[in-house]
Amino acid sequence: MLKRFLCLMLALLCCVSCCVSFAESTEEESNKGEILFISPTEVAEDVPAGENAPFVPEALSGNEDEPDKAVIGTDNRSNVNPSKYPYSAICYMEINGQCGHSWTGTGFMIDPDWMLTAGHCMVCTEHDMWADSMTLYFGYRSKSDYLYRYNGKWSAWANNDLFNTDAYSANDYAYVKLYKNVGDTTGWFGMRYGMSDAEYEAEWFNVAGYRAGKIKTSIGYAEPYNSNQILHYADTEPGYSGCPVFDDQYYAVAINTAHFTDNSANIGRRITTQLYYDMLDSGMPKE
Numbered sequence: 119m120l121k122r123f124l125c126l127m128l129a130l131l132c133c134v135s136c137c138v139s140f141a142e143s144t145e146e147e148s149n150k151g152e153i154l155f156i157s158p159t160e161v162a163e164d165v166p167a168g169e170n171a172p173f174v175p176e177a178l179s180g181n182e183d184e185p186d187k188a189v190i191g192t193d194n195r196s197n198v199n200p201s202k203y204p205y206s207a208i209c210y211m212e213i214n215g216q217c218g219h220s221w222t223g224t225g226f227m228i229d230p231d232w233m234l235t236a237g238h239c240m241v242c243t244e245h246d247m248w249a250d251s252m253t254l255y256f257g258y259r260s261k262s263d264y265l266y267r268y269n270g271k272w273s274a275w276a277n278n279d280l281f282n283t284d285a286y287s288a289n290d291y292a293y294v295k296l297y298k299n300v301g302d303t304t305g306w307f308g309m310r311y312g313m314s315d316a317e318y319e320a321e322w323f324n325v326a327g328y329r330a331g332k333i334k335t336s337i338g339y340a341e342p343y344n345s346n347q348i349l350h351y352a353d354t355e356p357g358y359s360g361c362p363v364f365d366d367q368y369y370a371v372a373i374n375t376a377h378f379t380d381n382s383a384n385i386g387r388r389i390t391t392q393l394y395y396d397m398l399d400s401g402m403p404k405e
């Protein structure tokens with residue numbers, strides 16, 4: 119399994135290409151954050167799998183934009199209304215690195231003020247330098263048309279072994295604390311953590327992510343890859359890194375992180391019990 123992993127060079131879905139950022143001298147640098155590193159907590163072997171319920175704000179409920187289900191093969195991604203739940207809980211991330219480069223990615227709310235994304239969305243993969251500041255757009259259509267913009271302070275927890283080649287993708291996740299209850303406006307996804315292989319194989323899952331500022335969704339089946347990752351077959355594009363893989367009840371089951379360069383499958387990072395407990399250990403409240 120690992121062999122295939124190393125031979126097939128994973129393509130990360132995050133940045134199309136790095137571009138030099140424009141320093142906006144007029145804007146105060148309030149959206150800077152800190153990168154913290156996860157010290158895994160001890161999780162007892164017998165901790166059961168669990169669920170944290172999704173939240174749909176009253177104003178965003180009644181989703182008439184749910185797309186028709188479709189399968190992988192041709193481009194089956196459907197357009198959606200970005201400001202309707204659950205898409206409202208997914209953000210278009212504009213990130214600036216410590217190296218001066220900027221890039222984009224996708225993240226999704228899992229609590230009023232906590233977000234999940236791919237670990238490599240917090241890194242300039244060209245220079246291996248971490249994010250310095252970022253702006254999150256929810257319900258994004260353009261820089262002047264969106265549901266919610268978060269441009270404040272943040273703290274992100276990433277795995278220090280993210281750059282370890284052998285385990286790169288298995289450690290490709292980050293969780294982010296925002297200092298405002300963004301989710302009260304955008305809603306958030308529930309989480310199904312500690313899912314079994316059989317549960318991943320039992321149903322089809324959705325993905326929805328931002329590519330160049332436009333959000334689309336698609337659906338596909340999934341299968342286990344290893345204890346930390348799944349393979350899934352919903353259509354994705356560059357930019358979808360960090361987007362949710364979620365069920366029909368709007369519970370996230372994985373973080374979309376990468377795809378094989380031969381397009382045979384996409385890779386999702388499981389929301390393992392370990393990951394869930396690490397988030398609690400970092401201060402995320404238990405529902």
Ligand SMILES: [Zn+2]
Binds near residue numbers: 242
């Ligand atoms: Zn860079």
